[in-house]
Amino acid sequence: MTAVELPAPRRSSLDAVLRARELGIVIALALLVAVTATSNSRFLSGQSIRDILLNTAILAVLAVGQAVVVITRNIDLSVGSVLGLSAFTVGTLLQGNNLPVVLALLVGAGVGVVCGGLNGVLVRYGNVPALVVTLGTLYVVRGVTYFWAGGSQINADELPSGFLDFGNATAIGIPYLVLLAVLVLVVTGVVLRNYRMGRELYAMGSSPHAARLAGIPAGRRTVGAFVVSGGLAGLAGVLFAARFGTIDAAAGTGYELNVVAAVVVGGVAVFGGSGTVWGAALGALLLTTIGSALAVLEINQFWQQAIVGALILLAIGADRLVAARVAASLKKRSSHVR
Amino acid sequence: MSAELTATRMARFANWNVAIIAITVVVLIVAAVTVDNFGTSQNFGFLVLDVLPIAIIALPMTLVIVTGEIDLSVASTLGLSSAVMGYLWNANQPIETIIPLCLLLGAVLGAVNGFFVTVLGLPSLAVTIGTLALYRGLAFVVLGDSAVADFPPAYTDWVTGTIGSTPFPNVLIIIVVLAVVFGVVLHATPVGRAVFAVGASEQAARFAGVRPGRLKFWLYVAGGLVSGLAGVLWTLRYSSARADNGAGLELAVVAAVLLGGVSIFGGKGALAGVVAGVVLLGSLQNALRLSDVSNEALNVVTGVLLIASVLGPNLANRLRRN
Numbered sequence: 080m081t082a083v084e085l086p087a088p089r090r091s092s093l094d095a096v097l098r099a100r101e102l103g104i105v106i107a108l109a110l111l112v113a114v115t116a117t118s119n120s121r122f123l124s125g126q127s128i129r130d131i132l133l134n135t136a137i138l139a140v141l142a143v144g145q146a147v148v149v150i151t152r153n154i155d156l157s158v159g160s161v162l163g164l165s166a167f168t169v170g171t172l173l174q175g176n177n178l179p180v181v182l183a184l185l186v187g188a189g190v191g192v193v194c195g196g197l198n199g200v201l202v203r204y205g206n207v208p209a210l211v212v213t214l215g216t217l218y219v220v221r222g223v224t225y226f227w228a229g230g231s232q233i234n235a236d237e238l239p240s241g242f243l244d245f246g247n248a249t250a251i252g253i254p255y256l257v258l259l260a261v262l263v264l265v266v267t268g269v270v271l272r273n274y275r276m277g278r279e280l281y282a283m284g285s286s287p288h289a290a291r292l293a294g295i296p297a298g299r300r301t302v303g304a305f306v307v308s309g310g311l312a313g314l315a316g317v318l319f320a321a322r323f324g325t326i327d328a329a330a331g332t333g334y335e336l337n338v339v340a341a342v343v344v345g346g347v348a349v350f351g352g353s354g355t356v357w358g359a360a361l362g363a364l365l366l367t368t369i370g371s372a373l374a375v376l377e378i379n380q381f382w383q384q385a386i387v388g389a390l391i392l393l394a395i396g397a398d399r400l401v402a403a404r405v406a407a408s409l410k411k412r413s414s415h416v417r
Numbered sequence: 418m419s420a421e422l423t424a425t426r427m428a429r430f431a432n433w434n435v436a437i438i439a440i441t442v443v444v445l446i447v448a449a450v451t452v453d454n455f456g457t458s459q460n461f462g463f464l465v466l467d468v469l470p471i472a473i474i475a476l477p478m479t480l481v482i483v484t485g486e487i488d489l490s491v492a493s494t495l496g497l498s499s500a501v502m503g504y505l506w507n508a509n510q511p512i513e514t515i516i517p518l519c520l521l522l523g524a525v526l527g528a529v530n531g532f533f534v535t536v537l538g539l540p541s542l543a544v545t546i547g548t549l550a551l552y553r554g555l556a557f558v559v560l561g562d563s564a565v566a567d568f569p570p571a572y573t574d575w576v577t578g579t580i581g582s583t584p585f586p587n588v589l590i591i592i593v594v595l596a597v598v599f600g601v602v603l604h605a606t607p608v609g610r611a612v613f614a615v616g617a618s619e620q621a622a623r624f625a626g627v628r629p630g631r632l633k634f635w636l637y638v639a640g641g642l643v644s645g646l647a648g649v650l651w652t653l654r655y656s657s658a659r660a661d662n663g664a665g666l667e668l669a670v671v672a673a674v675l676l677g678g679v680s681i682f683g684g685k686g687a688l689a690g691v692v693a694g695v696v697l698l699g700s701l702q703n704a705l706r707l708s709d710v711s712n713e714a715l716n717v718v719t720g721v722l723l724i725a726s727v728l729g730p731n732l733a734n735r736l737r738r739n
Contacts, residue, residue, distance in 0.1 A: 154542070201724060201728065205724075205727075205728045205731060205732070206731045207724060207727045207728050207731065208681055208682075208727070210487070210542060210681075211671075211675065211681055211723060211724060211727050212724055214668055214671065214720075214723060215672075215720040215721065215723040215724035216720065216724070217668075217720070218665075218668055218716040218717065218719060218720035218723075219716075219717050219720035219721060219724075221713065221716065222713050222714055222715075222716045222717030222720065223717065225711065225713035225714065226713070226714055226717070328713070336546070336549070336550045339546055340547075340550070343543065349540050349542065349543040350540065379558065379561075381554065381557035381558045381561060381660075382554065382558055383554070384550050384551075384553055384554030384557060385550070385551050385553075385554025385555050385557075385558055386554070387550045387551075387554065388547045388548060388549070388550030388551025388552070388553075388554055389547075389551055391543065391546060391547030391550065391551075392533060392544065392547040392548070392551065395539050395540070395543050395544065395547070396533070396537055396539065399537060399538065399539055
């Protein structure tokens with residue numbers, strides 16, 4: 080048994096599995112689009128595709144942040160509430176003020192960073208499980224938004240036209256929101272794949288103990304992961320405000336379920352340590368497309384949430400089966416080496 | 418050494434229980450003095466009715482958390498039970514058939530959770546987030562956004578009524594009976610000792626002859642059954658079956674259990690503490706509601722309490738060590 084020989088087969092088999100995992104979503108997506116389009120060709124019209132992409136952009140930004148946290152074997156359930164707080168903050172700031180879009184993006188992300196930092200510090204230094212912390216902040220942040228907003232609502236006609244254009248206009252035929260989401264996806268994807276910092280997150284998720292022994296600053300990385308997730312949720316709040324123009328205290332309520340579903344369906348393991356943001360974004364695209372397809376196929380919209388739940392169960396069940404098979408084949412292979 | 422360890426653990430545990438009971442007493446006194454109508458017997462009835470679903474669901478949840486697992490789907494089980502109750506009542510089924518069916522439904526929903534967690538070995542957090550969405554979604558599929566009312570007065574009156582002319586609501590009987598049953602099971606039977614053993618170390622428990630999978634499976638069934646019952650009681654109390662009944666209640670239930678000194682990591686906890694946690698949470702919410710604090714703002718309090726209930730003991734331990 081040599082240290083050099085072993086990693087090679089392990090990596091290739093894992094890679095193959097992961098590729099197959101994402102391929103599975105693509106096939107499911109293709110089938111869904113094919114079936115829906117045959118029943119109603121309007122599904123593939125420019126407007127319909129544009130709507131799907133715009134809605135995916137918001138969910139994908141959230142899912143990328145969530146994937147970063149889940150990879151470290153944590154979870155962030157507060158993202159829907161952070162989106163709401165950020166959207167309302169930006170809406171209030173822009174109400175009647177013609178401020179640049181960049182400022183709105185920065186403020187929104189800033190709100191998210193503060194919330195994410197709070198989550199991270201409580202998880203790391205308070206030694207409280209992420210589930211408890213973020214379930215708590217889910218309600219605290221939402222409650223703060225209600226305190227502030229009361230029953231008031233910000234309408235599209237109170238927002239500067241430049242900001243609303245940002246939500247609907249396109250560059251070279253692609254909406255700005257989608258471009259921004261792709262930018263977030265690519266940057267996070269590359270950092271996770273190619274940079275030391277990114278690999279350390281996977282190491283922490285695979286084995287927190289081993290990661291600490293290897294000298295990874297687990298505390299700083301944990302807080303960092305929550306800051307990224309919070310910051311992206313804040314950014315998604317700005318996208319939400321620009322896309323819909325109407326914002327009240329309930330904006331983004333229940334989004335956390337869709338985000339967790341997108342990440343899990345996209346093949347990010349809930350035990351941490353594996354999965355990619357590309358998968359998470361594909362998961363977001365699949366969920367959004369299902370939502371649109373239900374409307375086009377004239378199926379009761381109430382099925383959507385049930386389908387989200389069933390998909391979560393299906394995805395974690397399938398991942399468990401695949402993981403068991405991979406573990407078995409690895410065992411066999413390493414016994415051959417020996 | 419181990420005896421010493423147990424002794425300090427016991428002491429720490431007793432400290433937390435004493436602290437919770439002391440805080441509860443302080444909250445009750447302050448509320449009785451400063452909040453109008455808090456101390457009236459009519460309000461006592463409302464308080465018990467308000468706290469009823471949290472109180473009964475917290476009991477099986479305690480056992481589930483002590484084994485080191487979690488169940489976030491309880492509020493959705495409540496909602497689906499309520500929606501099915503409304504659907505069947507609309508379909509002119511007799512209430513005597515509907516109620517057992519809803520309890521059975523709850524047990525089946527719990528068994529589904531238990532199947533995924535114990536037979537497939539999936540993490541309970543992910544499974545019950547999935548069923549949280551699934552069960553709530555099915556509730557909407559069954560009933561849409563309509564509401565069903567006009568349940569038989571004999572039943573709704575019993576749920577909202579009091580025992581004779583005493584100020585004690587009838588449902589207090591249900592709470593007390595269930596609390597005694599779960600308390601005895603957890604603290605005075607082999608099943609209860611197995612629950613603690615599995616929570617402390619699943620492998621050690623297996624070596625000692627406990628079957629952790631089977632145990633957890635039945636705990637999820639118990640959780641589903643009680644949540645189904647909570648759905649029936651909720652529907653009868655408001656005489657309204659809706660798909661969104663009890664949405665978000667899982668937060669309050671988990672908060673009450675953790676406030677009661679149960680460790681989220683499993684292996685530690687006592688039902689007496691949980692009862693104190695439920696009373697604390699219930700009276701705090703009731704007092705704030707009487708002071709015209711909105712429901713959303715109440716959630717801030719519950720959220721803070723949830724985090725504080727884990728953060729507090731952790732910080733106390735750290736201070737003690739330094």
